[in-house]
Amino acid sequence: MEKFVSAERPQTEEGMQYHIACKPGDVARYVLLPGDPERVPKISSLWDEAREIAFHREYRTHTGKYRGVPISVTSTGIGGPSTAIAVEELAAIGADTFIRVGSTGAIQPGIEIGDLIIAKAAVRLDGTSKQYVRVEYPAVADLEVTLALIEAAESLDVRYHVGITASTDSFYLGQGRPGLNGYFPSFARNIVDDLRQARVTNFEMEAATLYTLANIYGLRAGCVCAVFANRVTNEFGKAGEKEAALVASEAVKILAEWDEEKEKAGKKVWHPSLRG
Numbered sequence: 001m002e003k004f005v006s007a008e009r010p011q012t013e014e015g016m017q018y019h020i021a022c023k024p025g026d027v028a029r030y031v032l033l034p035g036d037p038e039r040v041p042k043i044s045s046l047w048d049e050a051r052e053i054a055f056h057r058e059y060r061t062h063t064g065k066y067r068g069v070p071i072s073v074t075s076t077g078i079g080g081p082s083t084a085i086a087v088e089e090l091a092a093i094g095a096d097t098f099i100r101v102g103s104t105g106a107i108q109p110g111i112e113i114g115d116l117i118i119a120k121a122a123v124r125l126d127g128t129s130k131q132y133v134r135v136e137y138p139a140v141a142d143l144e145v146t147l148a149l150i151e152a153a154e155s156l157d158v159r160y161h162v163g164i165t166a167s168t169d170s171f172y173l174g175q176g177r178p179g180l181n182g183y184f185p186s187f188a189r190n191i192v193d194d195l196r197q198a199r200v201t202n203f204e205m206e207a208a209t210l211y212t213l214a215n216i217y218g219l220r221a222g223c224v225c226a227v228f229a230n231r232v233t234n235e236f237g238k239a240g241e242k243e244a245a246l247v248a249s250e251a252v253k254i255l256a257e258w259d260e261e262k263e264k265a266g267k268k269v270w271h272p273s274l275r276g
Contacts, residue, residue, distance in 0.1 A: 009092070017089035020074060021054035022061055024093045028070035030252040031095045032245075033086065035102050035206060037075040043101065043245040044073055058082055066249045069256040073101075079169055080128030080209035087213045097220040097255060099145060101248045103241070104165065104204040105175065105229035107196050111161055113230060114239030116247060117201055118149045119165040119223040122208035125174060126167045129212035139167070139211040144258060144270050145222030145251065152250035153224075158243045163201025165223065167208030175203045176231070192231055202227070220255075224248050 004010045010018035017023070032043060037060040044050035050064030058077030065071060074090060076083040087098065104117055111117070122139040124130070129139060146162075153160040168174035176192035178184040207223045214221035224247050226240030258270040265274050 011092070015093060017093060019057060019085050020059040020061060020089045021056035022074075022089070022093055026053045027061065027063055027072040027074070027090060027093060027095050029095055030069070030071050030097045030255065031090055031099075032071070032073040032248050032252070033076050033083070033098055033100045033206070033210065034073065035076050035078050039101070039241070039245075040073050040075050042241070043249070046242070046245055046249055047071065059086060067253045069253050071249065071252050076206060078171075079205050080126040080167070083206045083209045084128050084132075084213060087210060087219075091217060091219060097145065097252075098210060098214060099149070099221070099248045099251060100206055100210055100223040100225070101244050102204055102206065102223070102225045103228040103238075104202045104225035105231055106202045106227050107192055107231045108163075108199075108201055109232050111201070111227055111230060112159070113227055113235055113237045114159070114243070115227045116153060116158055116160040116240055116244055117165065117225050117227060118146060118153065118160055118162045119201075119204075119207050119225070120146050120162055121164045122211050122223075123164065123166040123195070123200060124208040124212065126169050126205070126208045128169075128209045132212055132216060137212065139208040140215065141207075141211055141222045142214065142220035144255065145220050148251040148254040148258070149222050149224050149247060151254050152247045156243070156246055156250060158247060160224075160247075161201060164199070165202050165204055165207050165225075166195050166200050167205055168203060169205065171205065203231075222251070224251075
């Protein structure tokens with residue numbers, strides 16, 4: 001029987017984490033977080049090199065290098081609960097910068113299937129983040145990570161939008177879709193229009209949890225998602241997945257350069273004037 005040192009933080013004496021099956025030294029400080037385990041090899045195939053570290057439950061991890069920078073990718077599964085577990089355990093073994101790489105549904109006009117959305121903040125419609133801190137606490141992305149994602153999207157010449165996402169725990173009723181047999185209460189029926197009027201850009205299911213935990217723990221987090229659905233035009237299609245992965249990977253390279261510049265200058269936050 002495998003021995004774990006604590007029921008409060010289940011890990012082995014070597015630091016092997018119970019859910020993600022990774023230990024210190026297995027992952028880089030920069031970790032991409034797709035939901036789907038099948039997206040992990042698709043992402044790591046874009047790197048210079050990669051190897052599989054672990055595949056346990058919904059958590060699949062590859063570690064390698066992108067343009068010379070150490071980088072990892074771990075799938076989180078769907079939703080806040082499994083995302084929180086991934087962040088807790090990855091941070092415990094040395095990761096400090098996270099970029100969610102996912103798919104999303106746009107709720108504003110002018111956003112096309114295959115476009116990317118970079119989320120600068122998230123409406124906390126999830127349940128997991130509420131178990132960490134009171135509901136008034138904001139779920140905001142790290143400034144440096146967001147800027148690096150924008151810079152990466154610009155350098156790769158892909159269509160992108162920057163906005164506020166809404167993170168839900170339900171793909172159907174929580175995002176304004178009818179449930180089975182037409183079940184569609186008024187609070188679900190009105191959610192898309194209410195959020196659209198508030199200039200929310202899109203729906204997804206993990207960013208609010210990721211941002212909340214990252215800010216509480218002093219970590220950095222951002223999010224880039226490919227638009228698979230547009231609720232205005234009622235279109236759905238799988239496009240932009242590779243572009244989102246490339247933008248996230250390129251953002252890691254940019255962050256690594258900025259982190260080096262900060263260290264040399266003795267600064268805590270990167271800003272443009274560090275480059276003269």
